[in-house]
Amino acid sequence: MTLRNPERRNALNAELCRGIQLAVERVEHEGCRSLVITGTGEVFCAGADLTGGVFSSGFANQNVAMLRTIERSKLIIIAYVNGAAIGAGAQLAMACDLRVADDEAFFALPVAKMGFALDNWTVRRLESLVGGGFARTILYTGDPFHVKESAAHGLVNKVGNIDDALAWAQEIATYAPLTLHHLKLVFNNDLAQQQPTPMQAAAAKTAWISEDLKEARRAFAEGRRPRFRGI
Numbered sequence: 307m308t309l310r311n312p313e314r315r316n317a318l319n320a321e322l323c324r325g326i327q328l329a330v331e332r333v334e335h336e337g338c339r340s341l342v343i344t345g346t347g348e349v350f351c352a353g354a355d356l357t358g359g360v361f362s363s364g365f366a367n368q369n370v371a372m373l374r375t376i377e378r379s380k381l382i383i384i385a386y387v388n389g390a391a392i393g394a395g396a397q398l399a400m401a402c403d404l405r406v407a408d409d410e411a412f413f414a415l416p417v418a419k420m421g422f423a424l425d426n427w428t429v430r431r432l433e434s435l436v437g438g439g440f441a442r443t444i445l446y447t448g449d450p451f452h453v454k455e456s457a458a459h460g461l462v463n464k465v466g467n468i469d470d471a472l473a474w475a476q477e478i479a480t481y482a483p484l485t486l487h488h489l490k491l492v493f494n495n496d497l498a499q500q501q502p503t504p505m506q507a508a509a510a511k512t513a514w515i516s517e518d519l520k521e522a523r524r525a526f527a528e529g530r531r532p533r534f535r536g537i
Contacts, residue, residue: 311355352395
């Protein structure tokens with residue numbers, strides 16, 4: 307399955323999230339056992355489409371529905387990360403069961419530079435994949451991490467090309483599906499499934515309605531660095 311939004315570097319909007327969700331459901335219904343998700347061109351997914359209403363609850367809800375569908379599917383889903391996986395693109399890759407990346411791939415979750423609160427699922431899933439120390443480095447700095455460093459910390463399972471990803475998916479599809487489904491259920495029953503505490507929920511809401519977030523959106527539109535004030 308290939309993300310096709312080349313004008314926006316495969317950035318996600320509600321429509322594309324819905325399309326991914328439906329495609330995963332259809333592939334599973336057709337009796338397939340594995341699936342590879344990648345992006346068209348030289349980018350996996352540049353994140354949320356900031357011109358496409360992504361600050362609305364509609365996008366947030368559809369993005370969560372897409373991630374949950376991938377997570378709960380009986381398919382073993384491999385992300386072939388063919389370039390940048392930023393923000394929502396990194397979330398999409400993290401929801402998949404395995405990640406194959408090419409030599410030019412990198413991951414970034416620059417929320418601290420953009421002023422909004424990241425959902426608990428993403429924080430905890432990242433922690434589950436790479437460990438608490440590296441997860442903190444990724445999130446507190448917002449810096450991109452390239453394929454070799456990502457592979458060293460477990461975010462990338464294999465470095466290779468699309469043929470490698472497809473061959474791996476085809477091989478895994480020959481394995482015992484009930485065993486794989488059980489493993490997937492166990493792996494995904496991590497801290498990402500916990501609901502936010504009242505304090506965490508309040509802190510997230512504060513960030514989402516803050517002047518800092520408004521400033522970040524203005525700065526993006528004006529092509530400058532935001533000036534955060536903590537209000």
